[in-house]
Amino acid sequence: MTAPPPSDPGARPPLVGPRTGTGRVASFAAGPAVLPEPVLRRLAEDLWDLDGSGAGILETPHRGAIFDHVLAETVDLVRRVGGVPDDFEVLFLQGGATMQFVLVPMNLLAAGGQAGNAGDAAFLHTGRWTALARREAARHGRVRTIFDGEPGDFRRLPAADDPALAASAAGAAYVHWCSNNTVVGTQWPVAPVLATADGARPTVVCDMSSDAFSRPVAWDAVDLAFAGAQKNLGPAGTVLVVVRRALLEHMRDDRAPMLSYRAHAEAGSRLNTPPTFGIHVIRRVLAWLEDEGGLDAAARRAEARASLLYDAIDASDGFWRGHAEPAARSRMNVVFRGPDEDRERAFVDRCADAGLVGLHGHRSVGGLRASIYNACPMAHVERLAEAMRRFRREA
Numbered sequence: 001m002t003a004p005p006p007s008d009p010g011a012r013p014p015l016v017g018p019r020t021g022t023g024r025v026a027s028f029a030a031g032p033a034v035l036p037e038p039v040l041r042r043l044a045e046d047l048w049d050l051d052g053s054g055a056g057i058l059e060t061p062h063r064g065a066i067f068d069h070v071l072a073e074t075v076d077l078v079r080r081v082g083g084v085p086d087d088f089e090v091l092f093l094q095g096g097a098t099m100q101f102v103l104v105p106m107n108l109l110a111a112g113g114q115a116g117n118a119g120d121a122a123f124l125h126t127g128r129w130t131a132l133a134r135r136e137a138a139r140h141g142r143v144r145t146i147f148d149g150e151p152g153d154f155r156r157l158p159a160a161d162d163p164a165l166a167a168s169a170a171g172a173a174y175v176h177w178c179s180n181n182t183v184v185g186t187q188w189p190v191a192p193v194l195a196t197a198d199g200a201r202p203t204v205v206c207d208m209s210s211d212a213f214s215r216p217v218a219w220d221a222v223d224l225a226f227a228g229a230q231k232n233l234g235p236a237g238t239v240l241v242v243v244r245r246a247l248l249e250h251m252r253d254d255r256a257p258m259l260s261y262r263a264h265a266e267a268g269s270r271l272n273t274p275p276t277f278g279i280h281v282i283r284r285v286l287a288w289l290e291d292e293g294g295l296d297a298a299a300r301r302a303e304a305r306a307s308l309l310y311d312a313i314d315a316s317d318g319f320w321r322g323h324a325e326p327a328a329r330s331r332m333n334v335v336f337r338g339p340d341e342d343r344e345r346a347f348v349d350r351c352a353d354a355g356l357v358g359l360h361g362h363r364s365v366g367g368l369r370a371s372i373y374n375a376c377p378m379a380h381v382e383r384l385a386e387a388m389r390r391f392r393r394e395a
């Protein structure tokens with residue numbers, strides 16, 4: 001969808017009251033997305049003087065004692081807040097989630113007598129991001145699709161405990177799934193069950209880019225998870241990778257160090273200069289999240305935010321239409337449509353007048369999308385729900 005035409009705010013009454021005293025808009029952008037206000041204020045200080053060191057975070061060498069502390073504390077926070085067990089490594093890499101679409105098959109798919117897992121890469125194909133991951137994997141080996149959401153416009157997800165999933169995953173080098181589908185607004189309520197009756201399961205890789213740290217994770221069902229930071233964690237470019245040590249041991253060892261998870265792990269994410277600022281922002285964001293009650297509380301807030309918007313959709317007599325089937329609805333990205341494109345554009349426009357921005361859908365699907373990650377204040381969501389109700393009444 002192209003950007004809406006410039007609006008003339010004088011021509012019509014605002015949908016909801018004006019923005020608040022901070023001068024900031026209420027952003028519903030899918031990413032890079034809002035960060036918590038207290039974190040932003042703290043970061044402004046940290047740019048000037050990090051932890052009383054007399055130099056800012058951007059000026060702090062990555063192998064000095066001050067950054068040693070930043071990195072160690074961030075890893076600790078990932079483990080503590082994320083409930084990550086001790087047999088996983090926590091890595092901070094660069095190149096975003098998309099780079100992991102490349103590194104995962106490069107490190108995991110065996111070929112020509114190399115280490116790695118035998119077999120093909122199996123995909124639970126649930127949207128744009130699994131399509132891109134599958135395309136990258138196909139450059140490095142064979143792929144198979146064990147669920148294909150495309151014929152149904154990615155509106156639904158399979159039942160997580162459907163035995164057909166585990167049966168069709170058998171023999172795969174790894175299974176790739178995406179916990180929250182940012183573009184189409186679906187989210188797995190629980191992790192897919194990929195173990196067969198005898199308890200065996202293939203290696204499992206999960207793209208958690210858009211719902212990491214929004215709810216507790218069943219780490220026993222995952223071997224490698226990654227998340228681009230710009231949705232729930234921090235700045236674009238930085239990516240968090242959580243990987244089981246036993247899997248690292250098993251990975252290919254013929255890759256250049258910069259393309260090797262094992263080499264990154266052996267170097268403690270400091271093979272070269274790591275994304276120091278990104279790591280530090282993640283540190284501040286996770287400390288904030290811990291103060292706010294951790295993942296259980298985050299999950300409750302996410303549910304409350306999403307309910308406000310889905311209720312506004314469901315109470316609109318079909319004026320607003322959610323894209324996802326109710327059972328597959330995302331608590332992070334609410335994707336919906338209005339009666340027609342003109343009114344969708346008018347709504348985006350009038351919301352922008354009121355300081356509610358970033359509501360247009362992904363360019364590949366159009367319509368509307370409200371991204372309501374961890375840092376999105378409830379008050380912003382209340383204003384959006386009110387705008388949806390009022391626009392519908394006035395239509």
Ligand SMILES: *Cc1c(COP(=O)(O)O)cnc(C)c1O
Pocket residue numbers: 031095096097098099129178180181182207208209210228229231236237
């Ligand atoms: C945003 C996103 C990506 C891509 O992230 P980049 O940092 O742009 O590579 C991949 N997967 C999911 C689920 C996403 O939301």
